[in-house]
Amino acid sequence: MCILVGATGPGITATGEALLGCVSDDPYLFRTFVHVVQPASRVAVPVDGHAHVGTELVWADREDLEPPFPVERGQATRGINSQGLAFERMMNDCSNVKDALQLLEATPSVVLLADAFGDLAHVEVGGFGTAVHQRFSKEKPGLAIAVDCYQSQELKHFNDPAAELQAQENNNGCRLARGRQLAAELRGKLDVATFRAILSDHGNRERNPEENPLLKWWGYSICNHGTRKNHTYDATAPPWGSVSAEVLQPSLCALHYNYGWACGEKAEFGDQLFQSRSWSHFCTFVSPSDGQLPTGHIACTTVDGEITPEAKLFRR
Ligand SMILES: [Zn+2]
Numbered sequence: 001m002c003i004l005v006g007a008t009g010p011g012i013t014a015t016g017e018a019l020l021g022c023v024s025d026d027p028y029l030f031r032t033f034v035h036v037v038q039p040a041s042r043v044a045v046p047v048d049g050h051a052h053v054g055t056e057l058v059w060a061d062r063e064d065l066e067p068p069f070p071v072e073r074g075q076a077t078r079g080i081n082s083q084g085l086a087f088e089r090m091m092n093d094c095s096n097v098k099d100a101l102q103l104l105e106a107t108p109s110v111v112l113l114a115d116a117f118g119d120l121a122h123v124e125v126g127g128f129g130t131a132v133h134q135r136f137s138k139e140k141p142g143l144a145i146a147v148d149c150y151q152s153q154e155l156k157h158f159n160d161p162a163a164e165l166q167a168q169e170n171n172n173g174c175r176l177a178r179g180r181q182l183a184a185e186l187r188g189k190l191d192v193a194t195f196r197a198i199l200s201d202h203g204n205r206e207r208n209p210e211e212n213p214l215l216k217w218w219g220y221s222i223c224n225h226g227t228r229k230n231h232t233y234d235a236t237a238p239p240w241g242s243v244s245a246e247v248l249q250p251s252l253c254a255l256h257y258n259y260g261w262a263c264g265e266k267a268e269f270g271d272q273l274f275q276s277r278s279w280s281h282f283c284t285f286v287s288p289s290d291g292q293l294p295t296g297h298i299a300c301t302t303v304d305g306e307i308t309p310e311a312k313l314f315r316r
Helices: 097-106 172-185 192-199 309-313
Strands: 002-008 019-027 030-038 052-059 076-081 086-089 109-114 120-126 129-136 142-146 240-249 254-259 283-286 296-299
Touching: 002 109, 002 120, 002 172, 002 192, 019 030, 019 052, 019 076, 019 109, 019 192, 030 076, 030 240, 030 254, 030 283, 052 254, 076 240, 076 254, 109 142, 120 142, 129 142, 142 172, 172 192, 192 240, 192 254, 296 309
Parallel strands: none
Antiparallel strands: 002 019, 002 142, 019 240, 030 052, 030 296, 052 076, 076 086, 086 109, 109 120, 120 129, 240 254, 254 283
16 A cells, blocks of 8 residues: 655656655555565566565564465565666565455556656556556656556546545545645656655645544555554554655666655654654665676665665665
8 A cells, every 4th residue: 555656757857757756555564675686587588587676565573463464575566677667566465366366356556667768657457457547758748646546547437436536535535636736846846855755745644544444544644654543553453654665766776765754753652663763864775787696685674674784785
């Protein structure tokens, strides 16, 4: 669950380059961390052999608790490869095709793609079909903002009525409207710093997260501070919020990563696990070049927001 923002072209971004930004919203016991990966090369599909830097979702170490949904190890949910192709996707990872299809049919999956040439696409995928909702480029500048429902003509009538943009009770419409408003104010000035300002925004934070019909205790602001206002975290009915924020910059093959809330605030309530460790800045990691590393994964950050010694090769 999240909000994804993409921008490209002269008059939209400050340099005309393509940029993607997002917050990753999860129960606070799920955490993202940065990894670099050199996949095994596959002769039949050479593109799968590109090295990348990305963020992976992980259930933080609580062996006494069952995770509320499965997480596939080793798969990035946002990332950028050695060729400058960047992606952000909504869906949480599954361990097999059956689970993935069930999830795709039950919840929309939305992907933003961008590359070093300035191309940008907003793609919607589900059990009902696939739609390229919007495509922009340096020649056709534009902005794409995705939330947790379909927006394309082809798929929007498959939305759960509770998730539709015009349903006032959920957080999709208000986050999209706020994202559009901020992006319009920053039109022509969008860069890593101004993306950060969007991802730190607290418009609609005052609304009660208990009233969100999509997920109870998931908040309404872009920088999401969902809480049950409890001292302790209930894993069977957890609050959801932004566990990290990312900006992907294809021109530099760079992932700008912020652990926890991009606003840098500390946790207000005990159920906002780990969030007092929120960084107040981005750390920049770049993708390794193909073949720079042996096949495998290297973690650059930990579930509690520490930077690993191995990260130094990839930090900028
Ligand atoms: Zn915040």
